[in-house]
Amino acid sequence: MLVGLDVGTTSSKAVVFTAAGRPVAQGRSVTPWTTTVHGAEMDPTAVLDSAREALANALAEAPDGTVVAVGVTSMGESGVLLDGRGAPLGPVIAWHDTRDRAEVDDLVATVGAGPFARHTGLPLRGQWSLTKHRWLLNHHPQLRDATRRLNIAEWVVRGLGGEESAEQSLASRTGWLELSTRTWWPDALDWSGATRALMPELVTAGTPLGRITAEAGLPRLTGAVLTVAGHDHQAATVGVGASGPGDELDSCGTAEALIRTVPIGLDGAAVEKLASAGITTGWHVLADRWCLLGGTQGGLALQRILALLGRTSQDLPDLDREALARDEPPVTISGVDEDVLTVSGVGSGMSPAHLWRAALEAVTAQAAHVHSAMSAVAGDHHTLVVTGGWARSQALLEVKRRVLGPLRSPAVDEAGARGAALLAGLAAGVYADPAEFPALD
CATH class of the missing domain: 3.30.420.40 (ATPase, nucleotide binding domain)
Structure with a gap:
């Protein structure tokens, strides 16, 4: 063992x-x-x-x-x-x-x-x-x-x-x-x-x-x-099998971390550009490769919205189904990486499902910003693996698929x-x- x-x-x-x-x-x-x-x-x-x-x-x-x-x-x-x-x-x-x-x-x-x-x-x-x-x-x-x-x-x-x-x-x-x-x-x-x-x-x-x-x-x-x-x-x-060149792990916990494995050798200008976007470049746990790491407070934002709705993680399956049944809502959420979330565009006929869908769209857009900053310097990713507590949200995975492309979400705690x-x-x-x-x- x-x-x-x-x-x-x-x-x-x-x-x-x-x-x-x-x-x-x-x-x-x-x-x-x-x-x-x-x-x-x-x-x-x-x-x-x-x-x-x-x-x-x-x-x-x-x-x-x-x-x-x-x-x-x-x-x-x-x-x-x-x-x-x-x-x-x-x-x-x-x-x-x-x-x-x-x-x-x-x-x-x-x-x-x-x-x-x-x-x-x-x-x-x-x-x-x-x-x-x-x-x-x-x-x-x-x-x-x-x-x-x-x-x-x-x-x-x-x-x-x-x-x-x-x-x-x-x-x-x-x-x-x-x-x-x-x-x-x-x-x-x-x-x-x-x-x-x-x-x-x-x-x-x-x-x-x-x-x-x-x-x-x-x-x-x-x-x-x-x-x-x-x-x-x-x-x-390594634990989820996303450590090959171009592989990216999207770890969706309270903080959302995107970790991409890349070949050694990005030049100084590329490294500085990544750093200006808040992304670190460093040596990987495995030999002969580097690792890009960027993050958001997406999970924390989802926790705040869930609490605002008076819901818990036990309610996620039903809330996810209702959110996916809605068109993209007119309501928007900003401030994912800030201390205060701002909800705009709330009108008549809005439901908890609309607000939850807006939250999923907002945190995914923030993750996509980090993902795109990596790709702009290191090229396209190869595979995307999504894990963490929020990966249990089927609606979040569906929004990520639409925005980031194909992904897999293995059962690993x-x-x-x-x-x-x-x-x-x-x-x-x-x-x-x-x-x-x-x-x-």
Whole structure:
């Protein structure tokens, strides 16, 4: 058996799979964020304990058999600073925390949005690791004694007994990695107060990184091969079989993320154009390819409209049928990616189905804008796979088909964990290469 662990923003999800890629057990635990005067952060030891709890919960439900390997994927940007003995020195800042506004402003003034995007593949905004690192050094002087910096999945693998590493898709979310050369960018390191020595060896997801030790406190996993399975969005592309050139995953959760796999080699102008549209370009979890990632708040907008209508997810089948039976409504919804939604054109004869149809059209138009921005630079997509909680809406899938073209929507609950498990199988030799990964039923 194989285990995939997805350490996410709200929870850690551990899923046990057969070598054929079928889930047989799962466990979950809450990601232990706390709110301080500065913002959202957590104790590195607490997130490691949470990961262990999710694994233990999954194993308690798993059938008899040997677990061969464990892969760990996680949210990006957040990281852990360690001393020479491997002990954490300070808090993990949440990737979405905004305490680093002054650092972002300084980076804009010092480096500039265009050069930053060309070097890193990232839009210059307050999300990436380097500005949070500089904030930490300015506010926690003891962190200047750190000798190692790890991303969350890398920290969990180390805590389970594995070797230290810097996985390339997670490294691409830091602002320190130069996209074109796949090496650490000296100017970004210097600006943030980091050094090359702080960074472990760069690896690709699926690289074997030792085995789980008895000290991890998970007896059934002792001896299992460990690997870092990279950034959660990219791991999900592996989990649903959408990681070939031109494949695109549309993950429809509270936030909607579009992840497209592309060949290496977009030039600086193309990368900067993507960044100006809010789209990141980075190294993929799989070798020899890049990944484009853009997003909207489409799922959140749908939640707001559903609540406005006094409906719940249980009402979706009926609401979807009614919405599809209507012509495109005169009512429009704007502000999908803003704090306030604006509904216009409400007249007599309007029904909940009209408003729901308008919401589906609005969020799909927003996703199509990101999709088209990718295609304008990288060419047409090859296949489109739609997953996530909102993929259960048949009306949303129908609107997406009309706007974006043919798609498939496989039945998979934890795509990131499945991708992590398959990459664990690669690390352990269960699969000789990604071409052997089992397809979804």
